[in-house]
Amino acid sequence: MPRTTQLRTYTVKEGLLDEWVARWRDEIVPLRLELGFEIGGAWVDRERNRFVWLIAYEGPELFAERNALYWASAQRKAMDLDPDDYLVSTDDRTVEPQQF
Template identity: 40%
Template sequence: MKTIQLRRYTLVDGEYDAFVAWWESTMPKVRPAAGFAIEFAYGLRESNEFVWAVSAEGDQEAFLALEATYLASPGRAAAFEGVPQRVAGYDIRFADFVASA
């Protein structure tokens, strides 16, 4: 069993390219090192949005415990050190599996 968290960000105007470049160079290293898998990531340039999903083995409680450890980790702190705020708003929720193609 794995738990998937869907993360939808509205980016600060003018920061789309900088955010995507930072995300591509950082998250595929930091999240897996913390025990997560990145399921997908998509940018929606026209609406200045970035949508991605991250997963972890276990139920939501296990995911939240792993996330708490990640949020307090030196690796995450280093990933965000000196990075300006590029996310104006976000919607983060757990997703239910429905079907695969």
């Protein structure tokens, strides 16, 4: 299967950016890595209350199939983490690397 990379931009509710980042780092990232995803980096834009990160997957399934497995997993459900509690909006874009 081809490698798929997504650039994800989240607008976080006022006052919750640091809490969101901590939960993402401590809970979401380990499970994503366990399921074969790669994290290409993460950035905070405090001025706009945004969190931006790169996630990639290259494996036997399509990205969407592996992502569905992540959301359906017992580990994800055990997090008791509803993105709607933290995020105002999300923008997920599939991107391709370019030579420069």
